[in-house]
Amino acid sequence: MTFIKGGIPIKTEKIIIPAICFEEIVEHGRSNLPYEVCGLLSGNKNNVQSVWKLVNEIKSDRRYFVGKKVVEETFKQINKQKEKVIAIYHSHPTTKPIPSSYDLVNHIDDEIVMVIISYKFKKPKIKCYRIEAGAYEECIYLIEPTS
Numbered sequence: 001m002t003f004i005k006g007g008i009p010i011k012t013e014k015i016i017i018p019a020i021c022f023e024e025i026v027e028h029g030r031s032n033l034p035y036e037v038c039g040l041l042s043g044n045k046n047n048v049q050s051v052w053k054l055v056n057e058i059k060s061d062r063r064y065f066v067g068k069k070v071v072e073e074t075f076k077q078i079n080k081q082k083e084k085v086i087a088i089y090h091s092h093p094t095t096k097p098i099p100s101s102y103d104l105v106n107h108i109d110d111e112i113v114m115v116i117i118s119y120k121f122k123k124p125k126i127k128c129y130r131i132e133a134g135a136y137e138e139c140i141y142l143i144e145p146t147s
């Protein structure tokens with residue numbers, strides 16, 4: 001899969017998510033059903049190391065909202081830990097793991113991957129996307145077994 005950035009096709013880099021972080025995200029979403037949840041994933045390069053659960057300030061099954069102050073505070077903590085924000089995740093309690101037009105408009109930064117966890121089906125489905133100029137392209141992720 002290629003991703004066009006500035007006209008130059010580059011190979012989409014895989015996001016590596018440790019199994020323990022993956023389970024934490026799935027559980028975060030599950031425990032808050034029927035409402036949406038969101039959070040940040042940070043680490044180094046494409047390796048996720050930490051999960052930052054955020055509180056959805058509007059109780060909704062279709063939207064999430066986190067105040068700017070909370071987001072900035074979390075970014076600060078991530079910096080302090082010498083990590084960078086890799087992805088922002090949110091759940092879709094009843095719909096497929098595909099970005100909505102609302103998701104695309106409100107995406108905070110094109111450098112940050114969008115992760116969506118869907119609970120539409122019995123088994124939660126997770127997808128990762130790179131967003132650029134309001135368009136999305138799926139990006140591959142790997143779950144790294146916890147040793």
Ligand SMILES: [Zn+2]
Nearest residue numbers: 092099100103
């Ligand atoms: Zn969404």
